[in-house]
Amino acid sequence: MMNNTAFDENDALLRMTVCGGEARVALLRTTHTAQRAGDVHNASDVAIAAMSRMMTGTVMLGVMMKEQEANITAIVDGGGPGGRMTCVAHGGDVKISMHNPQIALPPKKDGSPDVSGLLGKDGTLTVIRDYGVGEPYIGKTELVSGELGEDFASYYTHSEQTPSIVSLGAIVHEGVVLSAGGVLVQAMPGCSRQTLETLDLRAMLFSGISRDLFEDPLDDLAERWFHDLDMVKLDRQPIRYYCGCSWEKARRMLKSVGREQLLDILEKDHGAEMTCHFCHTTHKFTEDDIKALLGSDMN
Numbered sequence: 001m002m003n004n005t006a007f008d009e010n011d012a013l014l015r016m017t018v019c020g021g022e023a024r025v026a027l028l029r030t031t032h033t034a035q036r037a038g039d040v041h042n043a044s045d046v047a048i049a050a051m052s053r054m055m056t057g058t059v060m061l062g063v064m065m066k067e068q069e070a071n072i073t074a075i076v077d078g079g080g081p082g083g084r085m086t087c088v089a090h091g092g093d094v095k096i097s098m099h100n101p102q103i104a105l106p107p108k109k110d111g112s113p114d115v116s117g118l119l120g121k122d123g124t125l126t127v128i129r130d131y132g133v134g135e136p137y138i139g140k141t142e143l144v145s146g147e148l149g150e151d152f153a154s155y156y157t158h159s160e161q162t163p164s165i166v167s168l169g170a171i172v173h174e175g176v177v178l179s180a181g182g183v184l185v186q187a188m189p190g191c192s193r194q195t196l197e198t199l200d201l202r203a204m205l206f207s208g209i210s211r212d213l214f215e216d217p218l219d220d221l222a223e224r225w226f227h228d229l230d231m232v233k234l235d236r237q238p239i240r241y242y243c244g245c246s247w248e249k250a251r252r253m254l255k256s257v258g259r260e261q262l263l264d265i266l267e268k269d270h271g272a273e274m275t276c277h278f279c280h281t282t283h284k285f286t287e288d289d290i291k292a293l294l295g296s297d298m299n
């Protein structure tokens with residue numbers, strides 16, 4: 001297909017303000033991150049496209065906050081054959097799991113991946129913001145289309161009362177991610193009606209975002225789309241697929257099942273294996289490991 005001509009740059013998020021600070025913009029490239037997710041989950045093209053859009057949308061949710069340390073979990077459950085998709089982001093680190101990532105569907109008539117066919121659209125997008133202190137904040141919204149871009153926009157507008165434009169896209173061909181990323185435009189509190197209308201009109205420009213990301217670097221796209229809107233670049237943050245699971249963390253999880261359950265595991269299975277849903281690493285526990293757990297303080 002379009003090999004060798006793809007523009008390549010590291011995955012990143014470019015943050016800026018436009019219209020004298022009345023709105024903020026995030027422009028993301030997630031090509032390599034999407035490729036990693038596709039490889040980890042041995043996913044079909046449409047599932048890679050779905051995961052790519054989901055990861056891009058979830059990273060957007062996290063980086064627009066002042067609290068960069070928050071963990072963002074986004075869950076889409078739309079009743080489609082792909083099953084539930086769960087994505088976790090912490091700054092630019094993101095990971096994803098999906099129930100049936102091997103399900104393949106033909107592209108839609110316009111050639112785009114049938115993401116809504118895979119995910120379904122009768123269900124919800126749930127967002128959990130965990131700041132590490134106090135109760136996590138949980139927001140939920142009905143899916144609009146199951147294509148994810150509109151669904152994230154609806155979440156911002158209804159659950160967080162922030163009028164937003166979200167465009168997400170990916171081009172995947174036979175397991176290879178040629179481009180992936182997205183753009184978020186958000187009105188700040190007190191944004192004028194005139195600015196809102198200007199930004200609304202601009203939304204049409206983003207309709208071919210996967211193609212634009214394929215051809216040009218983020219800086220060029222920012223320039224093309226926003227140069228006449230008093231654009232001020234703020235920063236650039238790297239994005240990567242990162243799980244962060246470990247044997248030690250799995251051990252703590254195993255410990256949390258309680259003494260009774262552990263004794264049961266010891267007697268029946270003589271050991272345990274825990275496979276991570278996000279990176280498919282298997283953490284193994286021998287009989288001695290479990291005995292050590294039982295011997296330690298179980299509280």
Ligand SMILES: [Zn+2]
Pocket residue numbers: 243244245246276277278279280281
């Ligand atoms: Zn993992």
